[in-house]
Amino acid sequence: xxxxxxSNGVYVNIIPSDKFTGNLISLYFIFPLDNMTSTNSLLxxxxxxxxxxxxxxxxxxxxxxxxxxxxxxxxxxxxxxxxVIKFTLSFIKDSYALNGEKIADNxxxxxxxxxxxxxxxxxxxxxxxxxxxxQNLKDLILSRINNxxxxxxxxxxxxxxxxxxxxxxxxxxxxxxEKITDAQLYEHYNSFLNKSDVVLQFIGDFSExxxxxxxxxxxxxxxASEYSLGINIIKNSLKTKEFEEQxxxxxxxxxxxxxxxxxxxxxxxxxxxxxxxxxxxxxxxLLFKNVREKLSLCYFCASSLDSLKGIMFxxxxxxxENKEKTINAVKEQIKTLIxxxxxxxxxxxxxxxxxxxxxxxxxxxxSMNSYLxxxxxxxxxxxxxxxxxxxxxxxxxxxxxxxxxxxLDTIYFLTGxxxxxxxxxxx
Numbered sequence: 001x002x003x004x005x006x007s008n009g010v011y012v013n014i015i016p017s018d019k020f021t022g023n024l025i026s027l028y029f030i031f032p033l034d035n036m037t038s039t040n041s042l043l044x045x046x047x048x049x050x051x052x053x054x055x056x057x058x059x060x061x062x063x064x065x066x067x068x069x070x071x072x073x074x075x076x077x078x079x080x081x082x083x084v085i086k087f088t089l090s091f092i093k094d095s096y097a098l099n100g101e102k103i104a105d106n107x108x109x110x111x112x113x114x115x116x117x118x119x120x121x122x123x124x125x126x127x128x129x130x131x132x133x134x135q136n137l138k139d140l141i142l143s144r145i146n147n148x149x150x151x152x153x154x155x156x157x158x159x160x161x162x163x164x165x166x167x168x169x170x171x172x173x174x175x176x177x178e179k180i181t182d183a184q185l186y187e188h189y190n191s192f193l194n195k196s197d198v199v200l201q202f203i204g205d206f207s208e209x210x211x212x213x214x215x216x217x218x219x220x221x222x223x224a225s226e227y228s229l230g231i232n233i234i235k236n237s238l239k240t241k242e243f244e245e246q247x248x249x250x251x252x253x254x255x256x257x258x259x260x261x262x263x264x265x266x267x268x269x270x271x272x273x274x275x276x277x278x279x280x281x282x283x284x285x286l287l288f289k290n291v292r293e294k295l296s297l298c299y300f301c302a303s304s305l306d307s308l309k310g311i312m313f314x315x316x317x318x319x320x321e322n323k324e325k326t327i328n329a330v331k332e333q334i335k336t337l338i339x340x341x342x343x344x345x346x347x348x349x350x351x352x353x354x355x356x357x358x359x360x361x362x363x364x365x366x367s368m369n370s371y372l373x374x375x376x377x378x379x380x381x382x383x384x385x386x387x388x389x390x391x392x393x394x395x396x397x398x399x400x401x402x403x404x405x406x407x408l409d410t411i412y413f414l415t416g417x418x419x420x421x422x423x424x425x426x427x
Contacts, residue, residue, distance in 0.1 A: 009223030023204030038172025078170030261405025
């Protein structure tokens, strides 16, 4: 995978694909996680709502329907220690249009209007639109608590990295969103466009000339920003922190946050990938077989790895009284890794799980889009086939070496309320 770049500094990624009947265009804006994060998110959602050519959501949706039910999606989140805002259009290929319509051209024009032709009313955006999108963002943030597993992992990340950008929210905060004025949003528009890193990604039937033409149309000026990875990696923790939060839940969630000792530019990334798979990557993993099945301590137990930041989370759904037993059981599985107690069968099963997982990326444009964008954050973007082959070369001593670098940083426990208690947190 090779990222191209326009003379104005826009990164362009073109992935030819004849596997799907549709095309996909994604425009990524990349920002620091700072005091403008909430404003970036709100502005993106306002731009999604309407523009100077398609002036209401109804008119915009009609345009999408006229183009064979094309989809527009805008998301706000984070990658490593950067905020990422994504505008995505998915639509059928021109070859499937019944009357020879130029669907790709229509969608390119729509994306241009969304980004460069916003609907202003004097020197501000429509106040009603801003108000609605503010509430939508606040509702999104508040709704996260409904998924207790995801919520607990997020809270562990926030506590673990409270003095790092990685501990911030990729959408923003309710308090910051409420403070944004119409004038501030209007004034921020040019900074949003010009003081960000931009990746324009195409999957399907696209020529290089089409891709560069759209990139230069949307961004005719020289980019003011040059991307730098800027990840603050803390290789190990000096002391394990512990936090407990009580909510009205029936099932407790335990999350252990580890520093993994990885060093940029991540020479050991494949060994870490395999280590995570052996530990908690699937039904053949140590956590699943031993902590869940053999010891019956939890309803689910798995691990996830962010090699970009150098952090691994081990998370499990448990009965509250099994907290200490589960912590000790997880530590025992990691000890098995460190002492080389993994069998050859377990090593092969983990490699097979990784191969299956990565090959599934090809099954949808959405997963391809996400994976290929992640290459922007790598010094040397790697194809899926290369990753699979590199993992196959990893041997048990390589896994043992990286497992020895694991350092337990944070224990976060989400548990039920005691009778008569209100929601509260200890730490």
